[in-house]
Amino acid sequence: MTPAPHRLAVAKHRAALRAGFAAWPEREAPPAALGDYRWTHDLILSTWVQAAEARPPADGLEYRVGRSGGGFDRLAFRDLGPSAALAPETPIDTSLALNRRGDGPTIDIPIPWYGAGMSYGSVSEQVMLARARAAQRWNTFTSTGEGGYPESLVAYRDHVITQIATGMFGVREETIQYARLVEFKYAQGAKPGLGGHLLGDKATVAVARMRESVPWVSLFSPFPFHSVYSVEDHRKHVDWIRTVNPRALVSVKVSTPTDIDMVAVGSFYAGAHILHVDGAYGGTGAAPEIAKKNIAMPIEFAIPKVHRYLTSEGIRDQLVVMASGGIRSAYDIAKAIALGADGCILGTVELVALGCTRCSNCERGRGCPFGLTTTDPELSLLIEPEWGAERLHRLYTSFRDQLCEILRRLGLRSVRELRGRTDLLVYRGDGSGPGGDR
Amino acid sequence: MTAEVYHRYHIPTAPAPDAANHPSRFVVRVDRLKLASLLLRELVHYRADLGVVLSRPCLYGVFSGPVGGFAPRSKMCVGCLRCTVQYPDMVRVLPNPARRRLGDRYFTPDAVDTVLYEASTGRVPVRGAGYRGPFAGDGWDGLWTDMSEIVRPTRDGIHGREFISTAVDLGWRPDFLQWDESGRVVGDVPRLVRLPIPYLFDVMPSSLESVELYDVLAAAAARLDGLAFVPMAYAVGATALGGHHVAPVVRRHEIDRAAGSGLNPRVAALDGWEPQAYRRLTALWPDALIAVRHGFDLDPVEAVNHGVPILHLVADYHGRAGGRFVAEALRQAHDRLVRDGSRERVTVIASGGLTSAEHAPKAILCGADAVALDLPLAVALQAEFEGECRAREQAALRLGRFDHAWGVQRVVNLIGSWRDQVLEVLGAMGLREIRRLRGEVGRLMLAAELEQEAFAGIEGFGGMP
Secondary structure (H helix, E strand, O other), X not given: OOOOOOHHHHHHHHHHHHHHHHHHHHOOOOOOOOOXXXXXXXXXXXXXXXXXXXXXXXXXXXXXXXXXXOHHHHEEEOOOOOOOOOOOOOOOEOOEEOOOOOOOOOOEEOOOEEEOEOOEOOEOHHHHHXXXXXXXXXXOOEEOOOOOOOHHHHHHHHHEEEEEOOOOOOOOHHHHHHOOEEEEEOOOOOOOOOOOEEOHHHOOHHHHHHHOOOXXXXXXXXXXXXXXXXXXXXXXXXHHHHHHOOOOEEEEEEOOOOOHHHHHHHHHHOOOOEEEEEOOOOOOOOEEHHHHHHEOOOHHHHHHHHHHHHHHOOOHXXXXXXXXXXXXXXXXXXXXXXXXXXXXXXXXXXXXXXXXXXXXXXXXXXXXXXOOOOOOOOHHHHOOHHHHHHHHHHHHHHHHHHHHHHHHHOOOOEHHHHOOOHHHEEEOOOOOOOOOEO | OOOOOOOOXXXXXXXXXXXXXOOOOEEEEEOHHHHHHHHHHHHHHOOOOHHHHOOOOOOOOOOOOOOHHHOOOHHHOOXXXXXXXXXXXXXXXXXXXXXHHOXXXXXXXXXXXXXXXXXHHOOOOEEOOOOOOOOOOOHHHHEEEOOOOOOOOOHHHOOOOOOOEOOEEEEEOOOOOEEOOOOOEEOOOOEEEEEOOOEEEOOOOHHHOOHHHHHHHHHHHHHHOOOEEEEHHHHHHHHHHHHHHEEEEEEHHHHHHHHOOOOXXXXXXXXXXXXXXXXXXXXXXXXXXXXXXXXXXXXHHHHHHOOOOEEEXXXXXXXXXXXXXXXXXXXXXXXXHHHHOOHHHOEEEEEOOOOOOOHHHHHHHOOOOEEEEOHHHHHHOOXXXXXXXXXXXXXXXXXXXXXXXHHHHHHHHHHHHHHHHHHHHHHHHOOOEHHHHOOOHHHEEEXXXXXXHHHOOOEOOOOOO
């Protein structure tokens, strides 16, 4: 039996951690072992700053790009000069309409992003609550992931996407009926072609109860849906949702194979409102290392492919394309939209805002030592939902302000005007290429 | 009546922990004075509640030794950094400088770590938090494999109910079969050796060669039902352990020695290409498939025209093959054979520059039928690099003493892990057998091509050379 959490000890560590999150960005040198190519120590520390101060750091930390040497890290926005820019306080429309088919309810969100699916079991209930509260505050969404729908989330159901994944964990009529937006997860960028992984150490009694599985036994979700082998089968899935919950919009989450353009068209004709394209370099959960970089393509390459093909098919304006899989900053969001997405879906960056150091030990033993990707009763208390929601709120504030600033510099009044504007991007080569705003 | 025995190919992995001391990833340093001061403050603040005062930030036991944080156990550190985030002035977690001596520029310390994990456990490395490395890169890192959204076989079946074949055929097959009027096959018939795995074992770097090492490889090949290439000088002894799982590699001047060896292999290799020597070796072992082991500068069509059934094309340990990377060299060799119409008459085995599990399916996508592993086998046995290891003859590696059974299990574990990983790739692609992967460049994504397609027209993008 799991011992009761020592609440005083938890409080001690929680206070020390929060002090550390504030202290490290102020220090001259970052922790020596922090960061990697995609998430540099500067990006991690600057995300902590934004989550605390609702603005990007002003002390030289690089908060816009990493140093992966490709994709978003090689792109920048053109410097059009002051004559093209809008006045500093010019109002900018960053809203996004999630239904362009005209066949159901209208849902507009005020920012072109929402939260990615992270399941109960892969993350704690406290983290899910923090994300749901932030989503409610911003009138956007977060997602259940595929681990079920904790009762505590029901109060936020207008801002929670019910995800239906191949494991079908926690998928019941009522959880579908809660949602304004239902997402089918066909595949995920972190492990394209594989189902979700929840290793045995994290399948606690509470998690197993939620998933109706056996405690402490690893759960490897199937791939793909056993009921879907064609666009017509997929159409039946969408019809199923519409029967159970006619007021819900339907999103389809797919990964990035060579034929992602055809998948996009198929999803549209199956009735999807949103195509969620999840690139190969994201992901928050456990994944075989071989699947992380070797299978399917990065999101930066998939977005233009989908955008152009949908445009050539004449259906681009009816399908909302949301991009995920390695979106780390407001600049990544803006670049993804300039490449052709309508908006983005955020996962890892939200966890970093809550204190993740990207140590990759999420799946090990009791789970995340920062209380994020864990259901350990003591560790998960390191995150208080209200504290987490406030961190995410401030991160969102910083991101929106930066997005508005980018748009003003480009002379655009709405984020919708940015979509597909690759003419506003420059390629930086090895970093010594043409200038521009990263 | 013949008793039928059900047999499903399975690799029996078992724990085989590192034998030699392996440098930890991190070094943890604690300022003891500050720790003592913190403990005193907390004793007062928490009124000597030791449950709180001694509660440590580490989940992995770094501070759980007899004197806690006063003697941190770096070996147990996983680099989560919680301790240093919590106590910036007191704890430092540093990358271990001793790791620089692991591997070399090509076989990186991280790749060494991965192979050691695979050899220790036989398991598929699984970690959280997405990909951490460069966007793309040279060599294998510029290639990605495709996946399919709606596929068979299913993910829940690839390690269980459903079967994905990793079997490969070595040898020669005619372009077509001929039958006489009574339905009997006349003329040429395929001459094939089927292996259940696409991983063969190549000869080892000269600095490591020993009877003991080849004994391990031969025994592991036998356990896996695979095939180990073993130099003629070691083949007799190794054959005693590996039986027909050993393929002697014979240099031209060793053919007479081979004649007196008493060996009767099912596969052998001529080291280097020389038609007359090839004919002599073929005459010596008429029942064997005689491969030719050569660099990528060999014209594959010429060898095939001489009846060579197996080409073992070898790049250096950094994957360089005459100014090209092995992936490109393989694609060219495969393409040359396809254009000549002779691709099905020969098996291509690739070696060199294959250091991680993902490299094998990528090599097969580029046109190899199978791969023969070299340095990863040595690393699995905890061989240490002494400088850059590029060429087989010059590469300086050191191998400590090891137990035969331990060595065999380490190699078996490595192959078990790599096979499970290739199953993940095949499952994601919707392929039921690895033979269908060969040369399937339509399912290979080239980073440079994708970047061209995505970014063409963006100011400053130069495109592909």
